[in-house]
Amino acid sequence: MEVIKIATAGSVDDGKSTLIGRILYDTKSLTTDKLEAIEKTSKQRGYDYLDFSLATDGLVAEREQGITIDVAHIYFSTAKKSYIIADTPGHVEYTRNMVTGASTSQASIILIDARKGVIEQTNRHFFINNLLRIKDVVVAINKMDLVDYSEDIYNKIKADFTELMSKRDYQDQKITFIPVSALKGDNVVNKSQKMPWYKGQSLLEHFEQLDKADIYNVGTPRFPVQYVIRPKTEEFHDFRGYAGKIYGGELSVGDDILVLPSKTRSKIKDIYFYDQKYQTASRRSSVTITLENDINVSRGDMIVKDGDLPTIDKEFTANVCWMDSKQLVPGAKYVVQHGINKVLGRVERINHKIHPDYSGIEKNVTELGVNDIASVTFKLNKPIFYDQFKNHRTNGSFILIDTQSNNTVGAGFIQ
Amino acid sequence: MNKDTSHINSLENEAIYIIREVAAQFEKPVLLFSGGKDSITLVRLAVKAFYPAKIPFPLMHIDTGHNFPETIEFRDRLVKELGLELIVRNVQDSIDEGKVKEESGRYASRNQLQTTTLLDAIEEFKFDACIGGARRDEEKARAKERIFSVRDDFGQWDEKKQRPELFDMLNGQINLGQNVRVFPISNWTELDVWSYIEQENIEIPSIYFAHTRKVFLRDGMIWSAEDEVVYRDDNEQVIEELVRFRTVGDMSCTAAVLSDATTISKVVEEIRESTISERGARIDDKRSEAAMEKRKQQGYF
Numbered sequence: 272m273e274v275i276k277i278a279t280a281g282s283v284d285d286g287k288s289t290l291i292g293r294i295l296y297d298t299k300s301l302t303t304d305k306l307e308a309i310e311k312t313s314k315q316r317g318y319d320y321l322d323f324s325l326a327t328d329g330l331v332a333e334r335e336q337g338i339t340i341d342v343a344h345i346y347f348s349t350a351k352k353s354y355i356i357a358d359t360p361g362h363v364e365y366t367r368n369m370v371t372g373a374s375t376s377q378a379s380i381i382l383i384d385a386r387k388g389v390i391e392q393t394n395r396h397f398f399i400n401n402l403l404r405i406k407d408v409v410v411a412i413n414k415m416d417l418v419d420y421s422e423d424i425y426n427k428i429k430a431d432f433t434e435l436m437s438k439r440d441y442q443d444q445k446i447t448f449i450p451v452s453a454l455k456g457d458n459v460v461n462k463s464q465k466m467p468w469y470k471g472q473s474l475l476e477h478f479e480q481l482d483k484a485d486i487y488n489v490g491t492p493r494f495p496v497q498y499v500i501r502p503k504t505e506e507f508h509d510f511r512g513y514a515g516k517i518y519g520g521e522l523s524v525g526d527d528i529l530v531l532p533s534k535t536r537s538k539i540k541d542i543y544f545y546d547q548k549y550q551t552a553s554r555r556s557s558v559t560i561t562l563e564n565d566i567n568v569s570r571g572d573m574i575v576k577d578g579d580l581p582t583i584d585k586e587f588t589a590n591v592c593w594m595d596s597k598q599l600v601p602g603a604k605y606v607v608q609h610g611i612n613k614v615l616g617r618v619e620r621i622n623h624k625i626h627p628d629y630s631g632i633e634k635n636v637t638e639l640g641v642n643d644i645a646s647v648t649f650k651l652n653k654p655i656f657y658d659q660f661k662n663h664r665t666n667g668s669f670i671l672i673d674t675q676s677n678n679t680v681g682a683g684f685i686q
Numbered sequence: 687m688n689k690d691t692s693h694i695n696s697l698e699n700e701a702i703y704i705i706r707e708v709a710a711q712f713e714k715p716v717l718l719f720s721g722g723k724d725s726i727t728l729v730r731l732a733v734k735a736f737y738p739a740k741i742p743f744p745l746m747h748i749d750t751g752h753n754f755p756e757t758i759e760f761r762d763r764l765v766k767e768l769g770l771e772l773i774v775r776n777v778q779d780s781i782d783e784g785k786v787k788e789e790s791g792r793y794a795s796r797n798q799l800q801t802t803t804l805l806d807a808i809e810e811f812k813f814d815a816c817i818g819g820a821r822r823d824e825e826k827a828r829a830k831e832r833i834f835s836v837r838d839d840f841g842q843w844d845e846k847k848q849r850p851e852l853f854d855m856l857n858g859q860i861n862l863g864q865n866v867r868v869f870p871i872s873n874w875t876e877l878d879v880w881s882y883i884e885q886e887n888i889e890i891p892s893i894y895f896a897h898t899r900k901v902f903l904r905d906g907m908i909w910s911a912e913d914e915v916v917y918r919d920d921n922e923q924v925i926e927e928l929v930r931f932r933t934v935g936d937m938s939c940t941a942a943v944l945s946d947a948t949t950i951s952k953v954v955e956e957i958r959e960s961t962i963s964e965r966g967a968r969i970d971d972k973r974s975e976a977a978m979e980k981r982k983q984q985g986y987f
Contacts, residue, residue: 273696274873302960343829344822346875353693355873367850374852498706502739510738516703516854545734557702557735570710594850608855611707670855677859679849 273555275478275486276355278372278405280396281382282362286413290382290453291345291356292323294475297460300347301326320454342372351479362392366627366642367594369399370682374668377486378407378478385418385450389431394628397432401439402590402627402644402684404664406486408446409477415466416452422468425450438629441661445485449474489554490519490663493581493656494574495610500559512543512559513568518610518665521553522560527577530568531656536577537562571612573656581656581666588622588648588686589660591639595673595680599639599647605680606672607651610665613672615652622646646686660684694881701728701870702735703854704833705817708868709735709742711858712815715868716773718804719745721757722934723890724819724871726764727879730888731870732817733768744771746816748804750796750936751778752915757934760891775807792904792917795938805841808865815858817868823875833872839863877957884950894953896930896945907941932957 281287292309295301301309305326313322326345345356359365359372373379381396383389400408410432418424429448436446449458450469457463460475472480500512522528526539542549543559552558560574568574575581593599599618607616624633624645632646639645660667671681705728708715717732719725732741747761765772777799780786785806786799808816822829832848834856849857858866871879883890900911902922909916911924915937918924929942930953947953 274693344873345829346823346873348875348877353875353878371850371852375854497703498710498736500736500739504738507738512738514706514735516699543737545737555696555699557699557706559737606859608857610855611710665853668853668855670852670857672857672859677857677861679851679857682850682852 273483274353274355275378275481276357276376277478278357278359278369278376278379278400279382280359280369280373280379280400281413282384282390282392285382285384286324286453287358287382288324288326289322290380290411290413290451290459291358292321292326293453293456293459294356295326295345295347296321296323297456298347298349298475323453342368349475349479354478364642366395366399366644367592367682369396370403370592370594373399373403373405374682376405378409378481379405380409380411380474383410383412383428383432385412385414385421385424385428388424388428389435391628393432394435394630397435397439398627398629401441401444404441404444404488404661406444406488407481408444409474410446410448411474412448412450413453415450415457415463416455420450420452420457420463420465422466425469435629447471447477449477487554488664490658490666491579492520492522492554492576493518493658493663493666494522494560495612496568496570496572496574497611499569510561511565512561513574514557514559515574515611516557517552517554519554519663521551522574522576523551524549528562528574529577529580530562530566531573531575531581531583532654533567533572535564535566537564537566539563573612575656581658581663583654583656585651585654586619586649587651587655587657588646589669589683590625590686591645591647591671591681591683593639593641593643593645593681595678596641597673597680599671599681600637604674606674607649607655607669608672609655609657609669612655614655615674616649616671617651619648619650622648647683657685659686694878694885697871697874697878698731698734698882700854700873701731704856704868704870705732705735707856707858708815708817708870711856712866714811714813715743715815715817716746716811716813717741717743717817718819719747719761719772720819720935721747721753721761721891722819723879723883723894724821726888726890727871727874727882728817728819729764729768729770730886741768741770743817744773746773746775746807746811746813748800748807749774749776749778750800750938751776752796752913752937754891754893754931754934754937756891756893760889764889773807773811775803775810777803779803780806792919794917795936797936797939800936801841808841813865814860815866815868817870819871820869821874821876821879822869822872831869831872833869834858835867835869836860837865837867841865877954880950880954880957884954887950890950891934893931893934896928896948898926899929899942900924901927901929901942908943909941910937913937 309325343358357372359369379400451458458473462473496513497515540561540563542552601618604617607614621636624636627644658666667685669683670679673680780803786802901908902911930945947956
């Protein structure tokens with residue numbers, strides 16, 4: 272089984288860090304020295320319980336403010352699977368961090384405080400999860416211990432959230448509701464004795480039973496050429512290999528292929544992984560491919576199966592999450608990095624801003640500020656080879672790079 | 687035969703992708719090699735990434751002068767076998783030039799002094815990308831580190847200005863004077879590294895395996911008494927124990943663990959059952975809760 276990456280989203284004080292700490296504790300992933308450090312600090316602060324959030328809130332600024340600022344990665348494994356949790360902050364000013372964390376995740380946890388129910392922030396967390404097309408979402412209704420483990424409260428929150436679900440764009444997203452208490456450990460790793468009315472799985476049990484098909488949307492194979500390998504040694508005198516990672520599906524020896532943008536036809540001769548040859552290589556393999564014909568292929572070109580072309584265009588419209596304090600305005604130019612391919616792009620127009628709480632869109636927008644999400648049309652100086660994000664998560668996304676600061680200033684999902 | 691995507695292989699595929707991006711996006715990359723298991727793993731991954739061509743960048747070792755002799759021997763042999771270029775820069779030179787001052791006392795270590803030597807070497811060779819074996823699971827501040835981590839002219843890490851990293855798109859564009867630290871095994875855990883070493887049958891220095899060593903105890907940790915590098919009080923008694931090293935850094939800050947693991951598979955088993963974290967044996971992290979974050983801001987790896 273591959274590594275499953277789970278994004279977490281919650282509001283301030285929803286107990287997200289406590290939940291993660293609890294998972295680590297109950298799966299015995301906290302080592303003695305880390306546990307001792309938590310015990311020591313909890314005692315120093317005069318708590319009569321173990322503050323598991325200390326296990327994850329890593330930076331000094333966070334410990335001072337008691338909140339999570341950046342995306343932190345936490346690792347643990349069970350006998351069955353390996354997990355990475357991307358712990359992202361929940362406040363509105365950290366929307367970009369949430370988008371970042373969600374972009375590399377296959378599953379997610381949305382935390383709701385049982386005392387507060389579905390709030391404005393919950394809408395946004397769900398919106399981002401849905402925008403990024405995360406296939407498996409768990410809505411963890413936390414702090415059940417503070418509402419007497421009430422089934423009525425759980426049902427009310429579930430009903431409120433279900434109402435929200437009708438507004439989502441990605442309808443096939445699987446959503447599971449689980450009542451938990453991170454502090455007391457109910458339904459996190461172990462099933463709770465206090466909620467006999469809940470017949471479902473604990474949070475970890477849920478992730479443990481997920482299959483590849485539950486978390487991956489497998490698109491058609493795309494092979495962007497990352498690096499051309501030419502050893503020029505006696506043994507490999509004429510070797511010309513195209514190194515890259517396969518996105519979606521699989522490629523096999525003998526496949527008829529097209530090289531973009533030239534649309535030159537060829538066949539796959541060999542697929543190497545290190546010094547071994549393989550008949551077939553599947554998605555996410557970093558392989559080296561050789562072709563039957565001696566044709567000119569360079570970095571940024573894309574190898575695809577003949578008859579299965581992506582869109583080749585100098586213009587596209589995408590949902591953009593803006594991440595920079597300097598505004599995005601029509602006419603501005605950015606480097607568009609689509610996979611490993613970089614082109615220059617100009618903002619043609621901002622079509623509309625999307626309120627990330629499902630409250631609708633705003634037209635006649637002249638600029639985008641940090642954390643804004645909007646539909647934007649770009650024109651490029653060279654065509655790229657893309658798929659719609661809904662059909663291909665990797666070949667349908669891109670980042671925007673500021674031409675002066677070189678910083679990553681936005682992310683986009685092609686429509 | 688199909689390329690499978692088991693847990694360890696998916697990490698391997700990710701690391702190879704990252705290493706290839708470094709070779710493609712930068713003009714003068716270098717692989718920082720310490721002789722420890724993580725950097726040995728990196729070399730293996732780099733070999734795989736470019737086969738049948740050679741690794742298209744040199745290795746660089748910042749030598750504290752306090753390395754385990756086994757590590758240096760191993761380093762030289764590996765470089766020769768793979769036909770790679772090795773650059774060595776010495777902390778001793780930085781001390782002799784008066785750029786840094788040797789620490790003194792019980793906890794004296796050259797670990798922190800490495801930073802100056804490293805930054806000078808980056809400047810000297812105009813390296814724009816340094817590949818390192820740091821992992822996010824090692825320490826809390828490292829949990830937020832990027833895969834491409836941009837450093838300013840002073841080699842410093844500003845955790846508030848980190849670039850977002852989305853999907854697997856790596857933005858290696860930098861301004862003049864900046865350089866990037868690259869961490870291809872960011873998402874590996876200590877156990878993953880050991881499992882990979884076992885799976886690939888990678889050779890590692892002998893000090894990682896159980897051996898009899900003269901040691902002394904301090905603060906509940908086991909220190910090597912075989913070299914003069916580690917400061918020892920007269921009342922700290924030397925005993926012989928069966929130990930191995932779990933992490934191999936500067937001798938002055940690397941403690942041993944009791945172990946009878948003489949083979950890789952026994953080491954893997956030991957790590958799997960271990961209840962102490964890897965950096966628990968690194969005294970430099972115990973100086974304060976925020977020790978690592980502070981060192982990183984100063985340019986430490």
